[in-house]
Amino acid sequence: MAVSFKYWDDCLDPEDMQLMWADPQVSKEWLDAGEGQGQKVHLSRDPDGEAYLTQTEMMAVAVITVHRHFKSQLDPVTTEVAQWLGRELGYKYYDIEEDVNLLYWPFVNVYFGAAYAKWLFSCDEKERTEEFVVRAYKGGKKKATHKSSSPIFQRYLYVKDALLSMRQPESFNELTPDLLANSSSTEGQLICWDSKVSEVDMDAMWSQPDVIKEWTKSGERRGNVRFSHDVKKRPYLSRVEVKTVAEITISRHLSTKGVTPEALAALAEVCSMRFVHGVRSRTGLMGIDYPTAAWLYRDCGHRAYTVSSVDDLYNPFASMYFGAAYLGWLSQYEGRERSHEFIVQAYLGGPENVSLQETGPFWNKFLEALKLYQDPKKEHTGCCIL
Incomplete structure (x- = not known):
């Protein structure tokens, strides 16, 4: 059964909440929505009551994760894949062996999603294209070249352009390392x-x-x-x-x-x-x-x-x-x-x-x-x- 959270604070460490608040566009969006620092921040809800991340929030989570660990629209990473990434490929910054529900935490999910994408870039000992990785990420390696996965890549390009138009990557490059330098994260170290x-x-x-x-x-x-x-x-x-x-x-x-x-x-x-x-x-x-x-x-x-x-x-x-x-x-x-x-x-x-x-x-x-x-x-x- 899926885990449901009401607040951001329920699925983020305090350190990660500080990083989110430190992002100017996230803090503006949250303040405009009536959220306040020092109080729990509500997750957005769709018409059916399901929690989701806004584009601004998703962009911030992705950038912090990449800067922290790896120098994606949030897609699920199955428990089996995440455990394999930790056990076989050494991605153990978050330990999900004891609590697989951690995969519902945005930073944990993006961490394993990025690790899986990185593996796909060189799977079967071949250098792979961005298109292969995107299509394989969603449908598996066998569907990476199948016509059924082509719309996935087209949607990816559309979303990518939309996100980049919101703010340029350079703004993250200037902000994020300085924030992480004061944290206990890998990039900070x-x-x-x-x-x-x-x-x-x-x-x-x-x-x-x-x-x-x-x-x-x-x-x-x-x-x-x-x-x-x-x-x-x-x-x-x-x-x-x-x-x-x-x-x-x-x-x-x-x-x-x-x-x-x-x-x-x-x-x-x-x-x-x-x-x-x-x-x-x-x-x-x-x-x-x-x-x-x-x-x-x-x-x-x-x-x-x-x-x-x-x-x-x-x-x-x-x-x-x-x-x-x-x-x-x-x-x-x-x-x-x-x-x-x-x-x-x-x-x-x-x-x-x-x-x-x-x-x-x-x-x-x-x-x-x-x-x-x-x-x-x-x-x-x-x-x-x-």
Whole structure:
């Protein structure tokens, strides 16, 4: 039986209510409707008495969720799908194992909806289009190309345009990260290195002359080192930071594997463009997904960093560590020495999908990125990965 709520406060944490009130358009809409801060806010009702979210409310919930977790008109995410996303893909920010009714909370529902959409973007190890994701989200993968799901995508485009016409995304980019910086959310934690990286790893970063020079020049101080952000407020690492994380990770944990810092840094450049969250379907700095990292941790004995949820992979050191471990495993794929070309293509496209046509371009992109991290004073006769 569906759960029914009368007030927003019944299905949101106090912290999330503060974020909603902090949104100018939401607060205006609520105040115009007679709601008041410090009092419970009524959910809107349709003529049949069913609670629903206004476009303004839905937009705010979606933007806060994306900024918080993932750098949709509210559609149901089934209990089975949500539990699978948590159990198999590591989306455990909200624990619904004990209370599946949490799925009726707007922020929880959008969180799992966004996680499912992200999975669809790369399901079956293929990069998928926005149209495929929208049609598959509603009707399942088999109906993504069926004519019956075409109207769904057309309605999606109509609603998307309508929502964007209400307010531009830039307004959220300016507002939301600042709000989340003062909360306990994932995105807020990503504002500073120190909140996501261990004290030991931060000490190691501060011991590197190039890092000290860069951070000091930027006005950073111990205990509160900020990530750099692009124009869309997405946190990323500088090339100095990426290479330093790679050097520390290898010297401390993987020196016997023979992986070079330059190769790791180049892969981060190709996989994630150095974004802390990663890009699209690639999670974290090194683009390592949760199932792969969990397998490396559980079955291959790589346990220098814990990986109990996808959020753990937003730690640059953890992502770099599991990326390096995966490279080492690929170098001996199916029990034999592999070429550098195979290793890179397998890392980016999967070891079972290596082919000149499908994954060959990855190698060229990697070689170009590698030049950014090699010492220009040294001669390089070839590519050295291992």
